[in-house]
Amino acid sequence: MNSSTYSTRQRILVAAEELFARLGFEGASLRQVTAAAGVNLAAVNYHFGSKEALIEEVFRRRLDELNGRRMEALARIAGQPQTVLEDVLTAYIQPALELSHDGNGGALFMRVLARAFAEHDDTLRTFLSNNYGHVIRQFTAEFGRLLPHLSKDELYWRVDLVTGALTHAMSGFGLIRRRSDVSESSHREQTVQHLIRFAAAGLSHP
Amino acid sequence: MNSSTYSTRQRILVAAEELFARLGFEGASLRQVTAAAGVNLAAVNYHFGSKEALIEEVFRRRLDELNGRRMEALARIAGQPQTVLEDVLTAYIQPALELSHDGNGGALFMRVLARAFAEHDDTLRTFLSNNYGHVIRQFTAEFGRLLPHLSKDELYWRVDLVTGALTHAMSGFGLIRRRSDVSESSHREQTVQHLIRFAAAGLSHP
DNA sequence: CGTATCCTCAAACGATCGTTTGATTTTCAC
DNA sequence: GTGAAAATCAAACGATCGTTTGAGGATACG
Secondary structure, three states: OOOOOOOHHHHHHHHHHHHHHHHOOOOOOHHHHHHHHOOOOOHHHHHOOOHHHHHHHHHHHHHHHHHHHHHHHHHHHOOOOOOOHHHHHHHHHHHHHHHHOOOOOHHHHHHHHHHHHHOOOHHHHHHHHHHHHHHHHHHHHHHHHHOOOOOHHHHHHHHHHHHHHHHHHHOOOOOOOOOOOOOHHHHHHHHHHHHHHHHHHHHHOO | OOOOOOOHHHHHHHHHHHHHHHHOOOOOOHHHHHHHHOOOOOHHHHHOOOHHHHHHHHHHHHHHHHHHHHHHHHHHHOOOOOOOHHHHHHHHHHHHHHHHOOOOOHHHHHHHHHHHHHOOOHHHHHHHHHHHHHHHHHHHHHHHHHOOOOOHHHHHHHHHHHHHHHHHHHOOOOOOOOOOOOOHHHHHHHHHHHHHHHHHHHHHOO
16 A cells, blocks of 8 residues: 555655755665655666666656747747747746746756756766757747847857856756745746846847 | 875875866765876875865865955956946956866866856855855945946846856856867957856846 | 466665775985 | 884775565456
């Protein structure tokens, strides 16, 4: 009998996400993960095959929905004459902010994502590039359409810098915290607006 | 007889910096470090006391000079009437870019620094805050003087986002690489100019 | 009821980790 | 040259790691 209504597989994924965010992929052991999930140690290798495969599944579970929402939002505005830079940035940022405030471990996952960028794990980088690289490419193409005065080099430069600022801000190791007199939804809306204005200014300056 | 003109201590620090950058603090073992340095395994605990103390010494060796140069550059321009935002950004960025192109492991150290931000190691964060927090505070104060129309909240927001972009760009996990038809010094100058214009636009937009 | 399949479990495997020990060698002031 | 201090060395310590094993329980289907 399970000690919960959730399956062993689900319980492992939830516990792994939290411990990977707090301790890193190498810092969190499978013994810690399975203890937090309330399952047997061998369950990870039974259900996922290896620790590496568990890590990839943690990413897949979140990124499939996150990047799906991004592509939906982009498809609604791409190529249209009235679309402006802020619209494209909103399509990229809003889904990530919603995820990081969904009260369901999403904020933890954004920290996991930031770790994945800082650690130069090649197998993980290849996994992310293979599965989600088309998202970055489509957004960059739309940025290029809206910033025709920029050379290809210049565009790559600025998109790269914006990516750094966004990753930093959304991973939660920034300094900004919600003040107690501001509601959760209002704070999220403020965060999106700050990010979009900052990124738009950095992308489009002369 | 040493197999080199450098001391055991120095050889350990150089090898540790490279391996920490490539593999992370937990990923790089003391056996790998001492093997790369060509010294005995016990030398780390003899000369530094522990692995944690070795990590702090790797930071101290670089950050003392880096932040010293930043403070020198800031002192030359702070509070002066003709100083503009780009000057303050140059004082902050130029020493870091010089370090990351000094051909002496400086680029590797910038990646170590990015890892330190991504990993939420409390003892390391406390060490950095205690020893180098005054640098960030003085730069933020000067930014505030030059951007008086911004509220304190707004200023913190933007400085935080700029920090993210800079850390990202200088840690080398950005996409931008030097093209073969551009000289090393010219590429460094281009990088500084890109960063400064991007950061200035993000900081000062209306 | 019988049995095949999925799942869980305690236990152990070999490998690697940071650290310590005690002996040995090197260095250097006197 | 001599003795104390500093430095290096091979070897071992206990702990923890990811993974595997084989037995046994749970479940579903004929």
